[in-house]
Amino acid sequence: MLGSRTSPYLQAKLVLLAAEHVFAHVPPLVESLLGIRVSTTQVYRRTQAAVKALPAAALDAPCPGVSADPGPVYGMVDGSMLFTDRGWQEVKVGRIFQHIAPAIAPAIAPAGAMGPSQYVAQRGLFAIFTQRFEQALPPDAAADQVFVTDGAQWIHRWLQDAYPHATHILDFYHVAEKLAAAAQAAAAPASWLPAQYARLWAGQSSAVEQAVAELLGLAGSVAAQLGAYLATNRTRLRYDRFRQRGLLCGSGPVEAAHRTLLQVRLKRSGQRWSNGGLDRLVCLRSALKSPQMYLLTDLFKKPTA
Template identity: 30%
Template sequence: MKQSLSALLSEALRQRPDLTLVKVADGAKDNWTYLANELPEGHEVVDFYHAAEHLKKAFDLSYGENSNKSREKFITYRHILKEEPEGVEKVIKALAYQHKRHPRRSKLKTELEYFRSNRTRMNYAEHLSHNLPIGSGVIEATCKTLVTQRMKCSGMRWRHPGGQGILTARSLIQSGMFDNGWKLLAVTYCAKVTKVGMDNVIPFPMQKGDLEL
């Protein structure tokens, strides 16, 4: 999948070198290792809504899950993180203070380190000022329409070959690339068929009530 994505992006950027490349993902290290190695150019952005989930968890750990104080702090710092220049630094400062107050809460430290390790990918106000995306919601919605709505209907079970075939064809259709993609698929699945001579065909006698096709 990564090789296919890299090839597709390379071709798109070759055709449109004027495009701005923005790499949006959650905080998983594997995502950023791949993106840095395969696509070293462009902007790196941690999906804002994933970051907000971590922020909510941090304040829940500080003030109690879903407490009024937690919700109040979350709303305030979510706005700061998204709208204010270097908002992530203010978030880190606030969480560092909470960790100092509660040094034994290891999960709170984990949330603090999440923001520290991704601080260069959380310049949301700057990206928004340049009309650049800060969320991966469009891609997640694509996963729903591409995969979930087709593959997870009641009673469906898939083996790898059949499921992959459906997803390949569906992705080509939804991306508007079916004609070009089918040319490649047709070559792969072409097989020589020998036409049977009529002399070798034995007709089956029709019985009353048979459906003639």
């Protein structure tokens, strides 16, 4: 069985496996690969101890590798719902990365190279999350900062206040979903929706507002709400200008992070977490998926590991 004097190397492996697999699945893996018997309790305790030992300040240090060149630095924020002893709770997720667009911007979604991502994930009050995010991506960082987010008002208000000089983009696909819902509700002609997508992509949001207002069969309250949504976000809907700069116009990277960062480990069938257990696994996975794995490996290089 695993003893208190087990090598730091094996302890690190246990924690890394626990970050990817259900605790009860780790002992069979270790025994089949290394011929060493461990218990689920030992895996759980070693993992909890390792997370508690991670230096909190270093976890939220400015994103490494981010500079003024060669491409803009993106910040994307969204929420993911996970099941706990107290019901469904939201874990706010921030993803920070640098994207280098191709020399010639393509007609649809820009390709290019995406650098390593740093994640900030936090359950609970948004004030704690925003403070941590601003440490990871300082508002005064010497970089071309770009934020692509959905229509959540708290996110938009915070980013406008904290990052007033950044480029703020409303995720194209969230807007497209709202227009699609309006077209379906009004039984609009088949040509109506593609025409609005083309206008929106060309930066003609005012024309889209007019088309919504004139859409026959759409309830007045729905038309007014959608029109106000488009009017309020006009500056974030200039996709023509954004595309000319080779910028991303969709929040796909943070949508993908819900699965790759959280759900693949924390939202499996039948799983339910205590608040503390959830917080520690979120912290561990954020560190491992960011360029911060060294924080964990450095723990096990210490004599006290």
